[in-house]
Amino acid sequence: MPGHVTDNTQIRNLIKESRTIAIVGVSDKPERPSYGVAKYLLEHSHYTVFLVNPMLETALGEKVYHSLSEIPEHIDLVDVFRKPSDCMEVLADAIAVGADAIWLQLGITSPEVLEAGTAAGMNVVMDRCLKVDYSNFL
Numbered sequence: 001m002p003g004h005v006t007d008n009t010q011i012r013n014l015i016k017e018s019r020t021i022a023i024v025g026v027s028d029k030p031e032r033p034s035y036g037v038a039k040y041l042l043e044h045s046h047y048t049v050f051l052v053n054p055m056l057e058t059a060l061g062e063k064v065y066h067s068l069s070e071i072p073e074h075i076d077l078v079d080v081f082r083k084p085s086d087c088m089e090v091l092a093d094a095i096a097v098g099a100d101a102i103w104l105q106l107g108i109t110s111p112e113v114l115e116a117g118t119a120a121g122m123n124v125v126m127d128r129c130l131k132v133d134y135s136n137f138l
Contacts, residue, residue: 002117002118002120019047026081028056054067078099
């Protein structure tokens with residue numbers, strides 16, 4: 001059932017069932033949280049990880065896509081490292097490419113994303129770290 005995913009069992013299921021992840025707002029700077037999460041998921045997860053940032057060509061030795069629409073595969077989960085005011089735009093892109101879920105990283109919440117994402121049939125996670133939850137649940 002799409003909607004706000006807050007329960008640990010739901011989080012665990014979402015993490016386990018997802019196969020492709022797009023990290024929107026990834027940085028090529030090692031001190032940035034998005035860099036650390038991307039590095040961890042690339043090295044330790046079962047995911048196919050796509051990196052997205054219109055300002056970069058590569059990060060962590062990987063190609064960086066300028067938008068979700070450039071990614072050549074279905075995206076199960078869009079992990080967002082953007083300020084809350086940018087999240088509705090990311091959600092619109094995620095809906096346009098048919099992503100199944102959107103995950104707003106630790107410290108990011110958006111009632112608008114929750115409402116619109118749920119209405120679009122997506123699972124929505126807010127204010128949680130995918131790296132932490134992945135390492136805790138798998």
